[in-house]
Every structure is written in C-alpha cells, then in structure tokens.
Amino acid sequence: MLKTHIMIKSLLALIFLFPFLAYSNPVLDRQESMRDFNKLMRTANNLIKDDVINDDLAGIYEEIENIMRVYPTLFPDDSFGGKSKASTDIIDNRELFNQIAKETEDNAALAKLSSLEGDIESVQQFHQNLFGSCKSCHSRFRD
Template sequence: MFSRIVLAASAALMLTGGVALAQDVIQTRKAGFEDYKKAMGEIKDAVGKGDLAAVGPVADRVDAFAAKIPGLFPPGSDKGKTAAKEVIWANFPDFTAKAQDLQASAKALKVAAASGDKAATGKAFGAMADSCKACHQRYRSE
C-alpha cells in the first residue's frame, strides 16, 4: 500500500513538473515572438528610412530566433495560455520547414541589405513577412 502511495505521489510530482516546464517554454517562446515582432518593426523602419546598414544585425536576430523555433514547441507545450494550434505537433516536419523558410528569408534579407539596393531589400523584407504569415495562417490561433 505504501509503495502505491509513493508511486502516485511521484507521478503527481512529475506531472506537475511537466506542466511547469510546459509553461516555462510557452513563456520563452512568447518572449521570442515578441522580440521577433519588434525586429520586424525595426526592419520596416530601417528600410523606410533607407538605413540598410541597420537591417543586417536585426536580420541576424531573426535568423537566430528562427533556428530556435522548433525547439520551443516540445510535445506537451500545447496546453496552457498559448496561441499554438494542436496541428503543429501533428505536422511537425512542415512546421519545422516553415521555421527554416523564415531563417532562409532572414539570411536573404541580410544579403539584400548588404548590397545597398533598397528595392531588393524591400522585396526581401516582404518575402520574410510572407514566410511569417504562411506559418501563422496554419499554426497560430488568432
């Protein structure tokens, strides 16, 4: 009887710990996406002002975050206060591919900005925004 109580208590602690870990990762990814949103605004402002030199470092920030996105969605992190749709985990390879698309578009934006061509940079920024939108349409609840 004692071993059943210990087993039940251990299971409850592990479950509670799992919920806490899920909430931690949800908070981490929310902070990351808030910074990403801020980065998009910074890039838009820089391109609008023609300050293409400012675009590269921010595109690097987006690139680095995009590389982390799949790891911010471990199984079980669909519970709690999150806009993540359950379909993420059912289609994780596609979700990961969309994060890789964002990463590639951030790299392309950096290259375009480094060229000094404002039109090409604007086009690359639009492509990066489109990669963001493609993921949100499928995987984020509004």
C-alpha cells in the same frame, strides 16, 4: 563541519539552478521570441523607409535569423494548451512547421546579405517574404 559544507554546496547549487529553472519555460520563451520578432520587423521597416540599408539593418535580420533557427525547438509535445495559442497541428505536422520556420530563417539570412550589399530592391523583396511568413505560419499553426 561537513554538514555545513554540504548545506552551503546545496544552497549554491539552488542559487545557480534557479535562473535556469525559471527561464526554461518553452511557452514563455517562444511567445517572447515572437514579440521580439515583431519588434525587429518594425525597426527594420522604419530603417527601410528612411533608406538606411546598412550593417545595423543587417544585424536586425541576423537576430531574426537566430530566433527562427531556435524557434521550432520550443514546441515539445507536452507544451500545448493553457496559456499557449500554438495549435496541436504542430505535433502532427512537424515537417511543415519546421519547413516554414526554415524558409523564414532563410529569408532573414538573404535580407541580411542584401543589406550588407546595399541592394535595396532585394532587401524589400526578402522583407516582404518575411511579412508573408507570419500569415503562412499563424493561419496554419496558431489557434
């Protein structure tokens, strides 16, 4: 009886832990973040092109802001090589890497505020800055 109880408990623990174990791969997480970032930028682009400067657009920039806040935490020292295209320069220059991520996060926050205010010109400016961030970071930190 006690043995069965312990077995059931272990089984339950495994079932609950499995998704956590399966999803806590930082390389897959950061690559997925980038694909999301890419898609969000395209959606924002289309909204701007159609002059849709509203809460929906603000929501997209908020998602980008959240992605970039977490992004630098997805590069533990032992997560380089293999399927990752991240440069080990990140390990040696974390301050610069974090700074570029922070600037990107800030530009997303400003684009969000400008969208809420309906300020098209500012939205366009911060959107351009966001596009600039891809190259700044990739040229330095992606192999």
